[in-house]
Amino acid sequence: MTDLLNSPVWRDLFVNSADQIPWYAEFVRSLLRFVIALAGGLGSVPILVWLERRLLGFWQGRLGPNRVGPFGLLQPLADALKLMMKEDITPTNVDKTLYYLAPAIALVPVICSLTVLPWNSSSDWGAVAPHLNVGILFLLAVASIEVYGVILAGWSSNNKYSLLGGLRASSQVISYELGMGLSIIAVLLMTGTLAMQELVHSQTIVTNVPIPDSNYSVWTQSVSAGFWNWNIFKLFPFGLVAAVVYMISMIAETNRAPFDLPEAETELVAGFHTEYTSFKFAMFFMGEYANMMIVSAICVTLFLGGYTAPWGILGQLPASWTFFPSSVLNFVNHVVIAPAWLFIKLYTLISFFILVRASQPRLRYDMLMHFGWKVLLPTALANVVLVATSMALQQLFGAVGHFIAVGIAGCLATIVLWVAYLHWKARKSGDEASRLPIRRESVVRAIAARMPVED
């Protein structure tokens, strides 16, 4: 056993750090990490679907799926199996190549965005690409490819509803991507790095634990760190504003209620995937749910401390448990506890979004676009400027600098809200002054002349 553990191949595959091993060993490792990520990412889609249907049922005073398996847990699997066995209809007038490729174009970027998502602090096993220093930028690049799948599906179906759904979806997604990108900039200002692992480390206090019998070490969360180190609470209230902007944009990005206009079944049948059946439909469905999980996971990583625990003491087994060898302690800390915290935070956040879906009515399309361009974009941009201002003022005046920045923010917000209120009031009174009396007069005249009302 010890011979195997000390053999060069074994050490290359599992123990030595990435810069000491040949490229094919890194390739095999990458394959293993890819399988882990795929199992975690696509594997949680059925759980997520089940959770959503059960929670929606709970909040709407009904049961939800409860027949297949214990608590209906096997329902999503049964659905997937059913979809796979369904007839794969290809309508006659579609653009065949694009029609077949669109589900793949929608699904591939979603899986690819799992690449940089860290699930524990190990420098070699903590993500699919733990050494990728462009991190969040890669994520944004991949996420913006997704919209091609949607618009190509809408266009190639040669169906008016699909086309409208695709157009709506793409313009909605690109509009809200701006708010999303700008809210991420606020985080980058506070942390000064693009690498996802460092983004997590900047939200906690880390201690360096050397791994015995090897020449590298792992990061462990310090017990004195906790939720007060998270980005959402940094530079209060600017971190919070960035987080809220990100969360709103991410609901809009994933086309979920109350921003689910592209799939408004009362207007557009099923939107861009109206013409898709069988597993091609399931791919859109899967992509959408996996995407929802990934953007939530990114939200957790950026703002809520990623895989670290809300109290440092809960992030690891006590080091005083010396009756376990330190390698076992490390293994449990990294393979069980860190991913568990990621999942707990993830599912709490997702449950919140399901609650939003259960309780909020759908927006009108013009309201949706106005909100994205006229409210979210300027708010996010102002937030970026204010974070930078606060940091520069803190450098000049110390802690007082932040309060000056908050004061500036307060003044700005008051002015903007006041101007918006005046606009709203002027428009409202303008409406009353111009339209209503005329209508009333015309009604009176029409009745007097026994004529039908014209306007």
Next chain:
Amino acid sequence: MLSSYIPVLVMVAGATIVALALIGLSALLGPRRPSASKDSAYECGVTPIGSARERFPVKFYLTAMLFIVFDIETIFLYPWAVNYKASGGLMFFNLVEMLVFVAILLVGYIYVWKRGGLEWG
């Protein structure tokens, strides 16, 4: 350095294989009983009138153009944001530089707003 991109390659290749396999699977499994009405476009059960390759509102095109402008601006802010914290004594200078950039952008934004470029409906 370049070896840190191996996982990305694996991921893209793997994801593509998974996606193509799923498409192939859906074509292989399942029955195949085509009929004329089943293969026509589904428009609420009414026989489709004309093609869907129609004109659509130019607003969508305008939105895409505005998106490109503002997205490039966002991307320009990224390198600045990453280096801002480490800029030391130059922080105030960097802030002013960025304020100039945002001010120029704001002029464009207000222009678009005033010309009704952001209006829908």
